[in-house]
Every structure is written in C-alpha cells, then in structure tokens.
Amino acid sequence: MDYVSFYNVLDDYFISKVLRPASEWSYMKVVRTFIEFCGEDIYPENVTRMDVLRWWRHILTEQGLSKRTWNNKVAHMRAIFNHAIRYKLISERENPFRLVVVKPDIKRKKTLANEQIKKIYLVMERKIMEEQSGIDDPRPNALKPAWFWMTTIDTLRYTGMRQNQLLHIRLCDIDLKNGIINLRPEGSKNHREHRVPITDRLRPRLEHLYHLSVRKGAKAEDQLFNINRFNLKKNVLGKNMDHPPLRAFFRRLSKECGCVISPHRFRHTIVTDMMKRPERSLNDVQMLLGHSSLAVTLEYVEANIDSLRRNLEAAFAF
The missing domain is CATH 1.10.443.10 (Intergrase catalytic core)
Known part of the structure; x- marks a missing residue:
C-alpha cells in the first residue's frame, strides 16, 4: 500500500496555511530531523507513540538539547499530524505527539554585559x-x-x-x-x-x-x-x-x-x-x-541584582 510521505503532508499543510517562509523552513527542518532519526522508510501513517518517546529520549538525553527545544519540535509535529488526521491524509487515529510536552526549566534571561x-x-x-x-x-x-x-x-x-x-x-x-x-x-x-x-x-x-x-x-x-x-x-x-x-x-x-x-x-x-x-x-x-x-x-526584564543587594544591605543595617 502506498502511504503519503511527510513531504506530501507538508505540501498540503503549507498550501492550506498562510505561513512565513521562515516558518515553513522551520517545519521542514523539524521533519527532516525526525526522519533522520527514524529512518527514510518512516511514513506519517506508521509513526507510533514509541517512536515519539524514543525521539524524545534522543533529543533530551543523548543530544542534551533543552526542554524548550523539544517542546518546539513537538508543537510543529503535532500541528502536522493534526492536519493529516483532519483531512484524512492518514488513517484517523490519535495524534502520536499528543501529551508529550515537558515542563521547561525557567532560566534567567540572557543579556550582554x-x-x-x-x-x-x-x-x-x-x-x-x-x-x-x-x-x-x-x-x-x-x-x-x-x-x-x-x-x-x-x-x-x-x-x-x-x-x-x-x-x-x-x-x-x-x-x-x-x-x-x-x-x-x-x-x-x-x-x-x-x-x-x-x-x-x-x-x-x-x-x-x-x-x-x-x-x-x-x-x-x-x-x-x-x-x-x-x-x-x-x-x-x-x-x-x-x-x-x-x-x-x-x-x-x-x-x-x-x-x-x-x-x-x-x-x-x-x-x-x-x-x-x-x-x-x-x-x-x-x-x-x-x-x-x-x-x-x-518576562524580558532581568532582575536588577545590584538594586536587590542595596535593599538587602539597607534591610539589615543596624
């Protein structure tokens, strides 16, 4: 049986959406990394939740990428599968990228000294x-x-x-x-x-x-x-x-x-x-x-540590 490829789904998704070129490039990049991990013979039709969880471990543990990076990849893949399921490009079933988002660590915003x-x-x-x-x-x-x-x-x-x-x-x-x-x-x-x-x-x-x-x-x-x-x-x-x-x-x-x-x-x-x-x-x-x-x-405002220090010094001044 011939299955639609990821690139067929992407073409259909891009035609039905108004996306910026940078956004389309981002979707293509995420899909390519998933195919590289699973192998060229992977199709949207036969992706399982276990494939997703294995990719999850690879991204977070083996590659050491951030949780935010993982969640970004999940958002892209979930949107693609939702589109494929909705328009019956694949057999109707539950999205394998559902419920795999992880809570990201909240880090201090990066500024330049x-x-x-x-x-x-x-x-x-x-x-x-x-x-x-x-x-x-x-x-x-x-x-x-x-x-x-x-x-x-x-x-x-x-x-x-x-x-x-x-x-x-x-x-x-x-x-x-x-x-x-x-x-x-x-x-x-x-x-x-x-x-x-x-x-x-x-x-x-x-x-x-x-x-x-x-x-x-x-x-x-x-x-x-x-x-x-x-x-x-x-x-x-x-x-x-x-x-x-x-x-x-x-x-x-x-x-x-x-x-x-x-x-x-x-x-x-x-x-x-x-x-x-x-x-x-x-x-x-x-x-x-x-x-x-x-x-x-x-969320963009970094705490003023010098001001905090001065206030602490004043609080404990006797």
Missing part, C-alpha cells in the same frame, strides 16, 4: 579600520563588510527589534525626517505593526546604509538590510538577504569575542537597561518591543 558589548565594538571597529586601510583577506569571512554588520548591531542594540523584523525592513519603512522605523506585521511574532524611534546613536550608520543603498539602485520597496547589495559577486543583487548570513555573522562574532552573542540578547539587554533607569516606564518598554501584554514584557 558592558564588557561584552565593549568587546563587540572593539572587534568590529578593528575590522572596519582594516577595510578602510585596504587590508583585505581574500578568504571568506562572515564579518565582511564590517561597516554593514556594525550597522546591523547598532540597529538591534538601539531598537531591541527581532532579527526577523530587521530582515523585513524596506527602505520606505525608514523615516529619517521624523526619526522613525516602521516594523512590518509580517516580520513581527504577533503579526502587529509598530514603530520604533531612531536614536542619535543609531542615526549615522543607519543613514549611511540607507543612502548607499539608494546609490546602489535600491527602490522604496526593496529590503534595506541586504548584504547582497554590497557583495561583489555576480548574480546575487536580486536576492533578498535571509537568516543564514545573519546567523553566520553572529556565530563568527561570538567566536571572535569569546562569548555567545545573538540578536535576542540585544533585545533582552535594552529592556533590562531601560528598567534600571530612575525614570523607567514599563509602558515604554512594552511599546518598544511591540508586545500585546505587559505580562510578556515582564
């Missing part, structure tokens, strides 16, 4: 100086061109936007006159459009990227953060920049700096820094991050 941020800027400013001096290493390097990636860092650091929001910015979303960046709903996790201000520290590099993009022929609806526009290779100018170059940049930067650096760490850091200020405003932080509820915003 001042020393780490200084290291980032020292590394990138050195790369910029080398490029300006004509020192060119012909070998591929994910940090090149350094001025472009420095603009990326500044944008993430001074706005707290997500990497997907950054990749969705078009030139027409930049309002230099009023100092505003419009973040599109298709790039936001909650599918909401919102705006963030262009601060004085961000403006110089952002203006440079904007005007240089225009000189390179970029139109109003073209992607702003597109490294292909400044790549000397042929046949790449028409392509948008996607997540892989961004991930490669942060992997290399983390290696150069000796610490983990990611777009989301800038997001957590700006929130924590804002909440340390005497004139802090939780509403301002919520507006900056584009959250629909204050409860979500509070």
